[in-house]
Amino acid sequence: MLDETRGARCQRCKPYMEQENLDAVVAISPENVLYFAETYIQTQTSIRDRLAIAVMPLASDPAMIACKIEEPTVEAETWIKDRRYYVEAQRSPIALLAEVLQEKHLEGKRIGMELNYLTADYYCELNRLLPQIELVPCSRIFDQVRAVKEMREIKILSRAGLRTVRAIEAAVSMTSVGDSENDLAVRMIKNMFDGGAQSLEFMCLGSGLRSEMAHCSPDPSVALEDGSVIHLDFGGKFDHYTSDISRGILIGRRNPKHEDIYKRLTDCYVNGIEQLKPGVRACDIYHFTKAQFEKAGIPFTMSLVGHGLGIGVHELPMLIPSEPKALETDMMLCYEIRTIVDGHRYHIEDLIHITEQGCEVLSQPELDTSMLWIQPDLL
Amino acid sequence: MLDETRGARCQRCKPYMEQENLDAVVAISPENVLYFAETYIQTQTSIRDRLAIAVMPLASDPAMIACKIEEPTVEAETWIKDRRYYVEAQRSPIALLAEVLQEKHLEGKRIGMELNYLTADYYCELNRLLPQIELVPCSRIFDQVRAVKEMREIKILSRAGLRTVRAIEAAVSMTSVGDSENDLAVRMIKNMFDGGAQSLEFMCLGSGLRSEMAHCSPDPSVALEDGSVIHLDFGGKFDHYTSDISRGILIGRRNPKHEDIYKRLTDCYVNGIEQLKPGVRACDIYHFTKAQFEKAGIPFTMSLVGHGLGIGVHELPMLIPSEPKALETDMMLCYEIRTIVDGHRYHIEDLIHITEQGCEVLSQPELDTSMLWIQPDLL
Numbered sequence: 001m002l003d004e005t006r007g008a009r010c011q012r013c014k015p016y017m018e019q020e021n022l023d024a025v026v027a028i029s030p031e032n033v034l035y036f037a038e039t040y041i042q043t044q045t046s047i048r049d050r051l052a053i054a055v056m057p058l059a060s061d062p063a064m065i066a067c068k069i070e071e072p073t074v075e076a077e078t079w080i081k082d083r084r085y086y087v088e089a090q091r092s093p094i095a096l097l098a099e100v101l102q103e104k105h106l107e108g109k110r111i112g113m114e115l116n117y118l119t120a121d122y123y124c125e126l127n128r129l130l131p132q133i134e135l136v137p138c139s140r141i142f143d144q145v146r147a148v149k150e151m152r153e154i155k156i157l158s159r160a161g162l163r164t165v166r167a168i169e170a171a172v173s174m175t176s177v178g179d180s181e182n183d184l185a186v187r188m189i190k191n192m193f194d195g196g197a198q199s200l201e202f203m204c205l206g207s208g209l210r211s212e213m214a215h216c217s218p219d220p221s222v223a224l225e226d227g228s229v230i231h232l233d234f235g236g237k238f239d240h241y242t243s244d245i246s247r248g249i250l251i252g253r254r255n256p257k258h259e260d261i262y263k264r265l266t267d268c269y270v271n272g273i274e275q276l277k278p279g280v281r282a283c284d285i286y287h288f289t290k291a292q293f294e295k296a297g298i299p300f301t302m303s304l305v306g307h308g309l310g311i312g313v314h315e316l317p318m319l320i321p322s323e324p325k326a327l328e329t330d331m332m333l334c335y336e337i338r339t340i341v342d343g344h345r346y347h348i349e350d351l352i353h354i355t356e357q358g359c360e361v362l363s364q365p366e367l368d369t370s371m372l373w374i375q376p377d378l379l
Numbered sequence: 380m381l382d383e384t385r386g387a388r389c390q391r392c393k394p395y396m397e398q399e400n401l402d403a404v405v406a407i408s409p410e411n412v413l414y415f416a417e418t419y420i421q422t423q424t425s426i427r428d429r430l431a432i433a434v435m436p437l438a439s440d441p442a443m444i445a446c447k448i449e450e451p452t453v454e455a456e457t458w459i460k461d462r463r464y465y466v467e468a469q470r471s472p473i474a475l476l477a478e479v480l481q482e483k484h485l486e487g488k489r490i491g492m493e494l495n496y497l498t499a500d501y502y503c504e505l506n507r508l509l510p511q512i513e514l515v516p517c518s519r520i521f522d523q524v525r526a527v528k529e530m531r532e533i534k535i536l537s538r539a540g541l542r543t544v545r546a547i548e549a550a551v552s553m554t555s556v557g558d559s560e561n562d563l564a565v566r567m568i569k570n571m572f573d574g575g576a577q578s579l580e581f582m583c584l585g586s587g588l589r590s591e592m593a594h595c596s597p598d599p600s601v602a603l604e605d606g607s608v609i610h611l612d613f614g615g616k617f618d619h620y621t622s623d624i625s626r627g628i629l630i631g632r633r634n635p636k637h638e639d640i641y642k643r644l645t646d647c648y649v650n651g652i653e654q655l656k657p658g659v660r661a662c663d664i665y666h667f668t669k670a671q672f673e674k675a676g677i678p679f680t681m682s683l684v685g686h687g688l689g690i691g692v693h694e695l696p697m698l699i700p701s702e703p704k705a706l707e708t709d710m711m712l713c714y715e716i717r718t719i720v721d722g723h724r725y726h727i728e729d730l731i732h733i734t735e736q737g738c739e740v741l742s743q744p745e746l747d748t749s750m751l752w753i754q755p756d757l758l
Contacts, residue, residue: 042581042583046580046692047692048496068682069593069594070593070594072592072593073592076592088682088683089682089683089700090700115498115499116428116498116499116500116501117498118498118499119495119498120499120502121495121516122495122499124494186572190572190573193565193568194565199579200578200579201425202421202422203578212451213451213452213455214449215421215449217421218577304467304468313426314425314426318468322468
């Protein structure tokens with residue numbers, strides 16, 4: 001189990017920084033500011049130019065930069081002692097960052113930045129203010145540090161996954177043929193908040209031929225049709241960590257065609273889950289899964305068959321053909337597979353904990369591979 | 380009223396493009412892809428590297444680029460005829476963008492990009508692939524086109540604002556002294572989804588001294604204390620458009636100190652709203668508001684006193700000291716003012732429609748400036 005002392009996460013970056021010859025790494029995305037500075041700034045996502053920044057030098061103390069309006073939150077939450085604030089629309093956060101880097105004698109050094117989050121205008125501004133600086137990508141370092149979870153994170157994610165499954169199942173059990181897609185979605189969402197979610201991450205729900213859309217929004221004017229099927233991919237945030245669950249749902253009278261495809265899909269799923277253990281390479285899981293689909297005779301069109309889950313929705317390990325890294329104990333991931341047959345999408349996804357011995361399906365301890373079922377009303 | 384034909388929004392960029400000598404503008408943020416291409420791709424926000432892009436040349440037809448997994452959604456929704464898809468983790472969306480720009484003979488031209496959304500790594504990649512290209516910021520063009528709303532947008536925003544107010548008021552009326560912050564928040568959230576919201580935008584709720592945090596997350600372990608006060612700033616998405624409402628809430632026995640400060644605040648508010656009309660400059664509203672606070676004897680620490688509202692939370696017009704542009708008919712904005720006294724934050728914010736004659740407070744047609752009230756239980 002990883003050390004959970006405040007600041008320990010920052011320390012865990014240092015071997016990577018030495019390896020890549022970096023004098024500092026700078027966290028700037030909402031996920032990494034939350035993870036490393038341990039402060040949650042709600043508006044980082046909705047008001048993107050309101051930057052929050054954690055500067056973590058190799059050889060000196062870290063510093064935190066945030067918008068003045070967030071001062072009471074940051075003061076109450078972060079463990080970082082050096083905290084600076086800029087007044088929005090009056091001073092650029094990048095000007096303040098340049099000042100901090102200069103104070104720490106980092107203005108001509110090699111600095112790891114989240115270049116897949118920092119926007120081009122801020123990037124150009126920083127290069128203009130500190131022309132000697134060398135900015136290199138460092139997201140992969142943060143991704144690697146975050147990939148193996150602490151016990152506290154495993155508990156939160158586990159609870160989030162289970163409660164999401166329960167929110168889904170309870171909503172399905174309260175729904176009738178003929179209700180709208182939106183009726184079902186709203187029931188799930190309300191259950192999520194009753195179950196302790198702080199926000200919704202995504203709600204993708206489409207019935208019938210609308211299921212072909214991977215990220216379909218539920219429609220209040222579309223009724224759930226007898227004999228058809230629903231594609232669902234649903235997640236929320238619990239204590240800042242994400243849940244992400246998919247299920248196939250049958251509507252009304254059972255339809256052997258849908259059930260046959262779902263059965264083939266979930267057979268692949270069960271076989272795939274058996275492969276998940278420390279030491280197995282992410283790319284090999286992808287190729288194994290692809291081969292299973294061929295055996296099962298269902299179309300395979302996925303560019304990924306799973307992804308790590310944590311504060312973010314897609315974390316390491318990414319189960320993609322180009323990822324040679326192996327799974328490790330205490331990684332948390334979603335294994336997810338789906339197929340499209342005759343315009344209908346079938347999809348299953350659960351939360352999985354990689355253990356020393358293999359893995360545990362946390363969101364479904366007793367693996368049930370039958371579709372959820374909106375039962376026909378009794379007459 | 381603006382023309383609502385599909386593609387008309389794209390046309391409205393052209394005078395700005397000519398003025399700034401741009402051969403194309405490229406939309407890349409979730410807000411602008413939704414606005415201009417008229418397709419909603421849920422994962423654009425949660426999986427940030429999964430780009431969606433709308434290329435809008437001055438002199439030829441537009442093109443749309445999206446991830447292969449989103450093909451059924453994009454095919455069903457966008458009006459753009461030229462649609463291209465990349466397979467995630469196999470081909471970079473920027474490589475596909477470069478190809479499209481070359482086909483359209485734009486590889487050596489002056490291209491407007493959202494440089495406040497495009498990330499530094501993608502920016503560098505595009506410059507590497509097309510070294511002759513000149514990328515200049517164009518977000519301000521999109522912001523200006525979006526600032527004046529179409530009738531359809533005004534209706535959606537109006538409904539979103541009103542339903543958010545009702546969600547808040549109904550939750551307050553169901554809440555008792557001693558309930559937790561989270562109890563109240565969950566009631567509001569559930570009411571929002573019952574009222575037609577598709578997602579939550581933000582939920583900032585803090586009671587007592589926790590109200591000082593501008594974006595405080597409601598805490599299940601904090602009870603609502605008799606005689607104290609709640610800061611609330613709350614919004615969701617309705618048909619992809621945002622609501623954003625703030626209210627002060629009294630808890631239990633009335634406290635003249637809180638009510639006095641809220642009264643002074645809302646007096647400033649009423650006076651400020653009278654200033655909102657076409658032709659008045661944004662900066663002048665800021666300075667007028669500041670002067671009102673001085674007269675009322677309450678601290679003024681705001682860097683903005685309001686903002687446009689639409690698909691995004693902060694749109695034009697921004698009511699900040701550095702914005703000389705004037706308000707226009709059919710702008711939709713939040714006027715919001717707040718003050719902090721003795722560690723308590725007081726805040727009021729409504730949705731306002733700028734009309735030819737002045738303005739209408741859509742989220743509160745009969746302006747009530749008293750605090751909401753969690754009444755003490757009868758014994």
